[in-house]
Amino acid sequence: MLWKRQIPILIVAVIGSLTLFGWFVDEPNIKSFVDDDATQWYDILASFAIFLGGFNLLKMQLQKVFRKQSGWQYSLFAIGGFILAIIAGFFYKGNPDVAWGIHVTAKGTLFKWIFTYMFAPMQATMFALLAFFVASASYRAFRIRNFEATLLLVAGIIIMLGRVPLGSFISSWFILYLLILIGGIAVNSIFKNKQYTAIFVIAGIVLVTIGGISMGWPIDQPGVFYLPYLQEWIYKYPNVAGARSIMMGIGLGIFATSIRYILGIEKSYIGE
Amino acid sequence: MNDRDFIIGAGGISISFLIYWFIGHPYFITERIVMFAAIMLFSGTLLFFIRKARRGEEIFLRDIPGLKAVEEAVGRSTEMGKPVLFVPGIQDMDQVETVAGVIVLGHVSKMTARYETTLNVPVSRAIVMKAAQEACKESYLMEGRPDMFHDDMVHYLTDEQFAFAAGVNGIMVREKPAACLYMGKFYAESLILAETGNSIGAIQIAGTASQAQIPFFVTACDYTLIGEEFFAASAYLSQKPELIGGIKGQDMIKLIVIAVLLIGVVLRFFHDSGVIDFSIINFLTVK
Numbered sequence: 001m002l003w004k005r006q007i008p009i010l011i012v013a014v015i016g017s018l019t020l021f022g023w024f025v026d027e028p029n030i031k032s033f034v035d036d037d038a039t040q041w042y043d044i045l046a047s048f049a050i051f052l053g054g055f056n057l058l059k060m061q062l063q064k065v066f067r068k069q070s071g072w073q074y075s076l077f078a079i080g081g082f083i084l085a086i087i088a089g090f091f092y093k094g095n096p097d098v099a100w101g102i103h104v105t106a107k108g109t110l111f112k113w114i115f116t117y118m119f120a121p122m123q124a125t126m127f128a129l130l131a132f133f134v135a136s137a138s139y140r141a142f143r144i145r146n147f148e149a150t151l152l153l154v155a156g157i158i159i160m161l162g163r164v165p166l167g168s169f170i171s172s173w174f175i176l177y178l179l180i181l182i183g184g185i186a187v188n189s190i191f192k193n194k195q196y197t198a199i200f201v202i203a204g205i206v207l208v209t210i211g212g213i214s215m216g217w218p219i220d221q222p223g224v225f226y227l228p229y230l231q232e233w234i235y236k237y238p239n240v241a242g243a244r245s246i247m248m249g250i251g252l253g254i255f256a257t258s259i260r261y262i263l264g265i266e267k268s269y270i271g272e
Numbered sequence: 273m274n275d276r277d278f279i280i281g282a283g284g285i286s287i288s289f290l291i292y293w294f295i296g297h298p299y300f301i302t303e304r305i306v307m308f309a310a311i312m313l314f315s316g317t318l319l320f321f322i323r324k325a326r327r328g329e330e331i332f333l334r335d336i337p338g339l340k341a342v343e344e345a346v347g348r349s350t351e352m353g354k355p356v357l358f359v360p361g362i363q364d365m366d367q368v369e370t371v372a373g374v375i376v377l378g379h380v381s382k383m384t385a386r387y388e389t390t391l392n393v394p395v396s397r398a399i400v401m402k403a404a405q406e407a408c409k410e411s412y413l414m415e416g417r418p419d420m421f422h423d424d425m426v427h428y429l430t431d432e433q434f435a436f437a438a439g440v441n442g443i444m445v446r447e448k449p450a451a452c453l454y455m456g457k458f459y460a461e462s463l464i465l466a467e468t469g470n471s472i473g474a475i476q477i478a479g480t481a482s483q484a485q486i487p488f489f490v491t492a493c494d495y496t497l498i499g500e501e502f503f504a505a506s507a508y509l510s511q512k513p514e515l516i517g518g519i520k521g522q523d524m525i526k527l528i529v530i531a532v533l534l535i536g537v538v539l540r541f542f543h544d545s546g547v548i549d550f551s552i553i554n555f556l557t558v559k
Binding site: 134246 | 301311319372402504525
């Protein structure tokens, strides 16, 4: 019990407090512990732990092959890749002029060849899939289901158009006419009266036209309806406000969680 | 510790610090006093509400649909006879989000033990693998089903981001889990995982504090725990009073932050107008 409960809690409390309050202390040893030593300890631990991970991976794949579980053929590739990487990393450089150690990054070695011509393209392939997933996810997000989704759609269109050259050629007056028509749809769906809708749309069009004639139809005036300005405003204000509120929540969550660990209130990490 | 001891302890620490401060506070970085005071104030607030909760005071915790749905997701998997997939992010245990993810895994594995459902936890870091194995083992023991636990339910894939995404996608497509839970720190692979989960018709619940990934999860998952909700998961799922008290304390800190923001805006206005010389920005900026 002592080793599995009290000691881990004590280690978390001491190291956590030292790391937290070490930031306020002007003492070189504590400073170097907080900034360097603690993270290096972690890196050393992680380096040894990779053996555990590697063995686990190998064990799982071998089990699949020997038990002929479904998809065991794929495991052959995993085992083959594993063995090939070990050979290229520890036993065969492929270029005798390159020293051991830097052979993992030096040109002309087997390890570098595997990285450049096998690993990097495969990573890039997975990354490229993201573009298609973004498209399918955007379709779902932008489907007009409710007010929030509509707002998201409109904001998305404004941001997309406002950030490309085409957006700067779209006049504010065109957007105003568009808004009048959208407003007409809204009036119609609220009052369900054609006369009201007609009056709203005609009055709106007349007002916008009078405004345009009197101002000389400048493309970027009124600025609030000019897409490049509008997108910048959306991006800088509502977007940043929302992002910062989430950030504050996240920060508080991290703080509260850390304090709970340091004080030993949260003990779920030792299974309690 | 009773109330009297707590007050004596807190008072003792405060007086000790004041004495230390007035004798010249050697080794203390004076420019960081505001941050130090904020940490003390926030910690005190948290502790106050944790103690209140421990005393048995009822604390309201609003429903978090994403957390309510966790049990429903495990139940669905049980009914369909399919596994539950849990991904605790792609970062190591030095990230609070990963630790929070492993804690949620502990609760989820209790449910899978209770319902006798298969749990599959692919991880991308070896230390996370060991921590997750321990969490699951404890949960299965606590539920009285140690026979159902096996080390391989938590297995390592790779440290590489997209190789890990490919591995998890492969598991999803082959095993077709009925529930996919993503709880931890994610980067660009979030959408790849969530969209694949969506394509196999799994019920998906995500929780992350990675701000850039929240929109992707919101779009592709059925439920998303946004930021602080994710850190509240442990309290919500365990229903332990001291943890719920911490959540209440967090809300109170949020009120304090809002008050500081409002006061800061007013003080900034007066400073910029030349009415006062005190700059709140300089005062609050961490040096």
